[in-house]
Amino acid sequence: MTVMAVETEGLEVRLGRHVALEGIGFRLPENGFLAILGPNGAGKSTLIKVLLGLQTPHAGSVRVFGHPAGRGPTREVGYIPQIKTLDRQFPALPLELVVSGIRGSWPWRIRREEREQAMEALTIAGMDRKLGTPLGQLSGGELQRVYLARSFVRRPRLLLLDEPATGMDALGEADMYRLLEGYRSHHKATIIMITHDWDVARHHSSHVLLLNRRQIGFGEAQEVLVGEALRQAYGHVGHAHPMTVQDSSRD
Numbered sequence: 001m002t003v004m005a006v007e008t009e010g011l012e013v014r015l016g017r018h019v020a021l022e023g024i025g026f027r028l029p030e031n032g033f034l035a036i037l038g039p040n041g042a043g044k045s046t047l048i049k050v051l052l053g054l055q056t057p058h059a060g061s062v063r064v065f066g067h068p069a070g071r072g073p074t075r076e077v078g079y080i081p082q083i084k085t086l087d088r089q090f091p092a093l094p095l096e097l098v099v100s101g102i103r104g105s106w107p108w109r110i111r112r113e114e115r116e117q118a119m120e121a122l123t124i125a126g127m128d129r130k131l132g133t134p135l136g137q138l139s140g141g142e143l144q145r146v147y148l149a150r151s152f153v154r155r156p157r158l159l160l161l162d163e164p165a166t167g168m169d170a171l172g173e174a175d176m177y178r179l180l181e182g183y184r185s186h187h188k189a190t191i192i193m194i195t196h197d198w199d200v201a202r203h204h205s206s207h208v209l210l211l212n213r214r215q216i217g218f219g220e221a222q223e224v225l226v227g228e229a230l231r232q233a234y235g236h237v238g239h240a241h242p243m244t245v246q247d248s249s250r251d
């Protein structure tokens with residue numbers, strides 16, 4: 001039987017009086033690569049928070065590897081946030097950032113086995129050649145690779161990435177997808193990524209979730225990213241008329 005990485009049903013999330021998500025229901029099998037697409041304010045980041053167990057849904061259910069979100073083994077899920085600001089003067093080194101991912105706190109002294117684990121992750125991420133460069137002096141793409149190494153180090157079964165390509169050049173982006181693909185196939189991992197890039201969704205994902213507060217489509221990219229659905233998702237950008245979206249999108 002196929003193991004489900006994520007199962008949601010009738011999911012609804014309210015933030016204050018704002019309905020951030022409603023009618024979300026999809027099943028993503030283990031080893032899948034889900035691209036989440038939708039305009040700004042569609043609730044994409046909110047959905048990631050729900051999967052992490054950081055945001056409690058108002059209604060519906062969400063399971064991650066069979067456990068209620070946030071209640072499974074924490075090592076199973078790795079998260080790479082949307083905005084990574086880093087003080088250019090910050091004197092820390094890549095190894096320290098990666099070890100902080102093993103510990104969950106900043107390492108003042110690094111133990112030998114931690115160093116070995118972190119080195120392995122940095123090597124996979126192609127950053128073993130920049131060990132001596134302070135984080136503040138790395139390019140955006142290089143810093144992103146260190147964050148990827150930080151998430152790989154615990155060998156999560158599920159990786160959640162919120163717009164990971166932001167601030168990267170095209171080459172860095174292509175490298176990152178290669179890296180994610182390598183990690184996914186090697187560890188049978190599942191990847192969920194928010195992206196604004198339809199081509200990325202078409203080329204790298206096994207599944208696409210198209211959102212605009214409600215679920216507009218879920219399935220393979222060529223089924224979901226079609227004219228009418230895209231119009232429903234993006235046709236109302238900048239307009240706060242969820243009811244219009246709802247009414248016009250019945251099958």
Ligand SMILES: Nc1ncnc2c1ncn2[C@@H]1O[C@H](COP(=O)(O)OP(=O)(O)O)[C@@H](O)[C@H]1O
Nearest residue numbers: 015016018020039040041042043044045046047
């Ligand atoms: N605490 C809150 N109270 C009310 N609305 C919120 C709150 N937090 C976020 N929102 C709104 O919820 C919507 C969904 O946000 P988000 O999930 O970040 O969207 P996305 O990642 O798709 O751009 C946005 O319109 C945002 O302004």
Ligand SMILES: [Mg+2]
Nearest residue numbers: 044045046082
């Ligand atoms: Mg967001």
